[in-house]
Amino acid sequence: MPKSTTLDDTLRQYAVPGRFYVKQDNGRLKCYACGHYCAIPEGGRGICQVRYVEKGVMKVPHGYVAGLASDPIEKKPFYHVYPGSKALSFGMLGCDFHCAYCQNWTTSQALRHPEGPMPLYVISAQELVDLALRHNCRLITSTYNEPLITSEWALEIFKRGKEAGLQGSYVSNGNASPEILDILRPYVDFYKVDLKSFNPEHYLQLGGKLQTVLKTIELLKEKGFWVEIVTLVVPGFNDSEKELRQIAKFIASISPHIPWHITAFHPDFEMTEPEPTQASCLIHACQIGKAEGLHFCYAxxxxxxxxxxxxxxxxxxxxxLVERMGFTILKNNLLNGHCPHCNEVIPGFWD
Ligand code: SF4
Known part of the structure; x- marks a missing residue:
């Protein structure tokens, strides 16, 4: 497999003309693949580093993966989507955020930290679909790095996947534009958003805006995506009672049916100071979520x-209804999506 040695090699070798931009009167190309709306001049790059302008055209990543696995769907995590099924998961390089605690930094931050070179695997959309079918995957997921920034490639894969009966999903930071969500909707069925904090200043540190992410969550529900939300609880960063309650309240205001995953941090990348999150902290956050009206809170x-x-x-x-241990389903008692005891309808996608 070919292996690129520099950022520039990587980008130029596997880049094709993109679609999700408009030309401005000043000659810059304004990208709407994510909520940053970069207006990129000739020869420049977007914040994500992977979309750039060359000879009046925006070039975008295509035809490779930097990570590929058949993952349990619980790992994404989707807990209300076909429990126990598998998702063919692929990632590319780059991200429009720069979170200091990123657990996928070798791919997402590879362009800002080329000291950790990643091998790239050249692959076609059809080969990915064939792999998904061969490994009995139920869906294909764009994950490991931010999927919004490589949406042209994801859509090419998902369109072929749909024809083969596979559903599509995004594991995303939620920094979306309304325009891209409309484009994605026919092909992306399930959308996981990281709601990383409820503090606007913390979001700026990570490279985004809280309001954009909150708006994305609202729009995703309005447009009919299935949404699950994750908050990685980092001690000293977003674990205060007040902040966890604000997050829970916000999710409940959109819909009490949205599953909220509260997950444990471990020191990684550039954030090695905080201690790993304790189980008691996750349990407390789940109790807060319940008290604020959320029906489904998971540690x-x-x-x-x-x-x-x-x-x-x-x-x-x-x-x-569903008993889990990590990514393993121990028992699924649901009957056609209903509680077997009281017949309550449980929101989600069940067999
Ligand atoms: S995907 Fe986002 S960060 Fe990248 S160029 Fe487009 S608007 Fe900018």
């Missing part, structure tokens, strides 16, 4: 250490 990344907060329980009668 993640500490398998077996958080009581029954990995399980799906009926919001009506409390019956345990």
């Amino acid at each position: 993640g990344n500490l398998a077996g250490a958080t009581g029954d907060w990995e399980n799906t329980r009926c919001p009506q009668c409390g019956e345990t």
Whole structure:
């Protein structure tokens, strides 16, 4: 497999003309693949570093993956989408944020930190679909780096996937534009958003804006995507009672049915000071979510250490419906998407 040695090699070798931009009167090309709306001059790059302008055309990544695996869907995490199924998961390089605690930094931040070179694997959209089918995957997921910034490539794959009966999903930071969400909607069924904080200043540190992410969550629900939300709880960064309550309140105001995954941090990349998140902190956050009206709160990344907060329980009668241990489904008691005890409809996609 060819391996690129520099950022410039990588980008130019695997770049094609993009679609998600408009030409401005000043000659700059304004990109709307994500909420940054970069207006890029000739020879320049967007904040994500992977979309650039050459000879009046915006070039975008295409035809490679930097990460590829058949993952349990619980790893994305989607807990209300076909429990126990598999998602063919691929990632590319780059991100429009620069979170100091990124757990996928070798791919997402590879362009800002080329000291950790990543091998790239050249592959076609059809080969990815064929791999998904061969590995009995139910869906294809753009993940590991920010999918919005490589939406042309994801759509090419997802369109072929749809023809083969595969559904599409994004694992995203939620820094979307309304325009790109409209374009994605026919091909992306499931959308996971990281709601990383409720503090606008913290979001600026990470490279985004809180309001843009909140708006994305609102729009995703309005437009009919299935949405699950993750908050990675970092001690000293976003673990205050006040902030966790603000996050829970906001999600509940959009819909109490949105699953909220509260996951444990471990020191990584440039954030090595905070201690790993304790199970007690995740349990407390789940209790806050419940108290604020959310029906489905889950503790993640500490398998077996958080009581029954990995399980799906009926919001009506409390019956345990799906029992999990980490990414493994131990028991699924749902009957055609209903609670077997009180017949409550449980929102999600179930077999
Ligand atoms: S994807 Fe986002 S960061 Fe990249 S060029 Fe487009 S607007 Fe800028």
